[in-house]
Amino acid sequence: MTAVPTSLRPPAPAAEAPATTRAGDSQRVLHRLVRRELRTLAELATWAPPGDAARTAALTRHADLVGRVLLGHHAVERELLWPALERALPAGAARSGRARVAAWTTRCAAVDNRLRDLSTAARQWAVAGTPPARDAFALACLDLAAVVDAQTAAEERELLPLLEAHLPAREWTAIVHAARPALSARERLTVLGLALEDAAPAEQARLMAGLGRGTRLVWRLAGRARYRAAVVRLRGAPPSH
Incomplete structure (x- = not known):
């Protein structure tokens, strides 16, 4: 899980049920976001x-x-989510x-190694401003995207079913409240x-339901626009939704 921003936190659960779709959706949404943005x-x-230089x-x-x-x-997966899942798993x-x-x-x-490579390529492009430096940055994005594709596919196949079946909702709520994204x-x-x-x-409904009232208001009045x-400045086209 990302250090999920406060604005993406799911609503607090009402019962001691497994986290089910709240936890799984948060994972899948962030995975999808990263894969899409790297390829873009x-x-x-x-x-x-x-x-x-500006571009x-x-x-x-x-x-x-x-x-x-x-x-x-x-970091949140490593330090909070998977330890909580391991504590919640039945003996078998x-x-x-x-x-x-x-x-x-x-x-x-x-x-994480590929992330360091991408950071290095970005700095080199900013300094050199040459076609080879630009192309190295683009290739680093593609390389990272491929590694993320494989890693997230394995996580969604092997760990998310356990997460959705066994992590108590109270544990999920504690994790998302403990996350402090930088x-x-x-x-x-x-x-x-x-x-x-x-x-x-x-998924959109759950994300919006998890926003604080003030954040929802900011998003609707100014954040969405x-x-x-x-996105138009970055991609030259509006977002898909």
Whole structure:
């Protein structure tokens, strides 16, 4: 799970039931967001004038945001989510669950290595402003996207069913309240917009229901319009929703 921004927190559960779709949806939405944005960045970079400092800054800044979201996601999973899941697993599933978490840890190390490679490529493009530096950034985005594809597919196949079946809702609520994403208020609204873009209607409803009243008001009065304008500047087209 990402260090899920406060704006993405699900509503508090009413009973001691498994977290089910609240936990699973949060994981899948963030996975989908990161996969989409990395591939979009690769495509946009391919067509960017390599020496255009403003365009380079816009793309590398967005890559930095996506990278921080993913790193925060992994940190909360590693420090809070999977330990809570392991405590909640019944005896018969504990050994298998621990093995799956260990496999996740190995796969995430590879993702984090690629994140460092992307950060390096972004800095080199910003300094050099050359076609090879731009192309290296685009390839780093694609390489990371492929690794994230494999890692998240395995996580959704192996760990999310356990999460949805066994994690108590009270544990999920405690985890999302303990998460402290290192994002500004504007960045949290951007991440909310990114999450809503490809979410199914039921997922969108759960995300919006989980917002505080003030955040919902900010999103409806200004956040949605600002997000749309930011996406148009970045992609040259409005968001899909």
